[in-house]
Amino acid sequence: MGGSPLSISIIFILILGATPGSEYLLLDSGPGIAFTGILGRGPSLIFQNPASIDAGVDLFHTEWFQAIRFDNVSYATRLGGSHIGLGLNGVYTFGLEKRTRPTEEPEGKYGLYFITPTGGIQFPVDPFSFGVAVKLLYERIDEYKGYGGSIDLGARVEPGRFIVAIALNNLGLGPKLKDERSPLPLTIRGGIGYRPIDPIILSIELSKVVKFYEPDLRLGLSLSPFRFLSFKIGYYQHRLILGTTIIPGLIGIAYNYRPLALGSCHSIGVEYRPRPKRKISGFLARAIIYYQRGNWDKAINALDIALVLNPEDKKAQILLNKALEKKRMAIVDSLNRLGNQALGEGNYLSAISIFSQALSIDPENRLAKENRAQALSLFTAEVKMKSEVEAKVKQAITYYGQHNYTEALRLIEAALSLDPKNSEVIRYKNEIIQAQRRWTDELIARAENYLKAGKAARAMRTIEVGLKSDPNSQELNRYHKELKARIKGMETGLLREALTYYQRGKREQATKKFWQVLSLNPDNKTAKLYLSRLEQKGDPEKFYLLGVDAYTKGKFELAIQYWRKVLEIKPDHKWARTNIERAQKKLEALTQ
Incomplete structure (x- = not known):
């Protein structure tokens, strides 16, 4: 008959220059000028390069010659760090004249329908983006119909100002019409894009149907003079492809013009692009796990980022307060253990300093209060000093606990002027000198590390905080x-x-x-x-x-x-x- 599967394939062969089979899969049914997603990302890239899938909704209708139409609708959303998408792509027409033999009048009318439901996922493997799409193929020509399936694979990377993408399309089995299975046009596509300046992307792409025909070259240019307006121009098979998108808010419209061998295609579409979501669920879920494991630092860090993304998240704020309290208690418990160890070793000055740190975090901590008082009592009993000397040494100990070593040393020197031969005071003076040196070296090392990491302002702040504690330190x-x-x-x-x-x-x-x-x-x-x-x-x-x-x-x-x-x-x-x-x-x- 005049409407046999073979005769319909001939139409696509004339247009696409490809091998007989499911040639409609080679048609640009989406809004892109570039067929690997070089010039942009979106949900409709599920049909071309799943590595370029991005969140949104696309709805496109295309008119061609002989009332042949091809439409697609696609939807994609973010799932964790990946994107998942669904799409429905169709090429169809009806009202074609049916003839099984040469006649003046047609025997009736018939239609043809090529429908491709598609599902895909894009996932990052830093610095690359990979994608996989699965297509179900349904073909119907008059009373003949068949089913098939294929997968698409894609990859994309953006090193600096370059964009590199590659895709392998239509890997699978074509639909079986009557007694013949339609071969799929297995296609390899690749492209490189370059951003000379921010609003402009230049691209060059190659597409090759495996085993058939010569590679197709496509050149592209994308220009976005304003945030809401973009233009795309492509050069393909000695013809210009033109497109424009206007999206002043979340929803916009797009138009594309593609001249083909048998007439021109005009596509009009609606695009929806959501604002980037401030993801908190991932950080919050992670924080809950860390909290349950008692890893307070990681829980606090995850909750901190969750609250930066959404400062109004009450659940994250409540959990953060609990984690901070848990960490505070853990630090105080650790300091109390260290202080008790120093106390047991007879290192009373260190014990006093450690318990003072614990009290600066939790002023009402009973254990730290009692142990500090005990360490101070043992210290004064050990030193055996005059009352005026004891007063200055106690003052020095207070400054020592605050890291104000210069003032602590001044007071110890004053105490020694009153009791120059007191060996215990001399020993503690040397301990303070060593502690000041260790503390100063640690601050300077931390500042240097910040500088090496490119965090100069933080390096400066580290030293300035140190100077607040010990303003007269010559080294600082x-x-x-x-x-x-x-x-x-x-x-x-x-x-x-x-x-x-x-x-x-x-x-x-x-x-x-x-x-x-x-x-x-x-x-x-x-x-x-x-x-x-x-x-x-x-x-x-x-x-x-x-x-x-x-x-x-x-x-x-x-x-x-x-x-x-x-x-x-x-x-x-x-x-x-x-x-x-x-x-x-x-x-x-x-x-x-």
């Missing part, structure tokens, strides 16, 4: 002066790099460097000026999420700067204000 004051000069040099170097990038038109790199300058010096006027030119008003949600990203990576100073930018744009953004306070407390805790 010397290092503080040296550190200020080094950080100023780093600030100047970063600013020079940022200005160089700016002058060369490399806006993204310049912006990143200016933010790094502000993380060192929040008052740097030059960095603020150029950032205002680069970002103008901007989207507060963008800066909020950049702050969240910085916070989760431990870059608390940078997170604070991003959230301050949010408040400049939107002063009533309560989550930004709350998280600034959280980040500041985190910095204080780290540098104590």
Whole structure:
């Protein structure tokens, strides 16, 4: 008959230049100009490269010649760090004239339907993204129908300004129509994209149907002059492909034009793109496990991030308060054990210092109070000193417990001036000198480690907190002066790099460097000026999420700067204000 499966295949062969079989699988039924997802990600990429699946909903309708239509609807959502998607793709027409022999009048009408339900998953394996999609194939031509199935595999990676993607499509069995199984067009596709500047992506892709025909080359360009508007241009088989998307909010519309050998395709679609969800469930679930295991540090860290993502999560806040209390009790218990050990060894000065630390955390801890009093009593009985000497030594012990070693030494020297030959006071003086040296060395080493990790502001804060405890320490004051000069040099170097990038038109790199300058010096006027030119008003949600990203990576100073930018744009953004306070407390805790 004139409408046999073979004759319908001939239509697709003429258009696609491919082998006979389920050639409709090669049609671009989605909104993309690039067929490996180089120029963008979305739910409809489930039909082309599952490694490029992203959250959202796509609904597209395409008109072709002879009333042939192909439509697709696709949906994808985030699941943990991955994305799962579902799609339904169809090529269909009806009202075709039916003839089983040469006649003037048709014997009737018939239709053809190619339906492809698809499910897929995209999952990250840092730095790559991989994807798998499973397709069920249903073909019906007049009274002939058949079923088949296939899988697609994909991979994607974005090293720097490049995007690399590859896909293997239609690996499986084609539907069996009448007595003949339709072969699937097994296809290998690969592409490379490059971002010369942020709004522009250039791409080149190759597609090869295995065992048949020559490779197809496709060139692409994506341009997004505004956040809500994008244009795409492709060059394929000596023809231009054009597309545009307007998405002012969560929902937008898209149009694509594709000329083919037999007429042109016009596609119109609706796209829904959700705002990035602030995921807390994963962190909260993890925190509950850590809490149940008694791992207070990990529980607190997971809950802290959960509350940065959603400061209004009451369950996370309640659990965080409990975890902090548990950790506080554990620290005090540990200090009490260490203090008792020092007390048993007759090291009364160390015992007094340790019990003092426990009381600074829990002022009402009965055991620490009693043991400190006992250590102090044993210390004074051992030293056998005059009352005025004892008074100065007790004062020195108080400063010793607060890490104010310089003042403790001054008072011990005053005590020795009253009783120069008291061997016990001399011994404790040497202990204080050694403790000051160990403590100072530890602070400086910690500051140096912060510097090596690129956290200069935290290095400075560590030393400044140390100077609050021991303001007259010559070693800390010397290092503080040296550190200020080094950080100023780093600030100047970063600013020079940022200005160089700016002058060369490399806006993204310049912006990143200016933010790094502000993380060192929040008052740097030059960095603020150029950032205002680069970002103008901007989207507060963008800066909020950049702050969240910085916070989760431990870059608390940078997170604070991003959230301050949010408040400049939107002063009533309560989550930004709350998280600034959280980040500041985190910095204080780290540098104590």
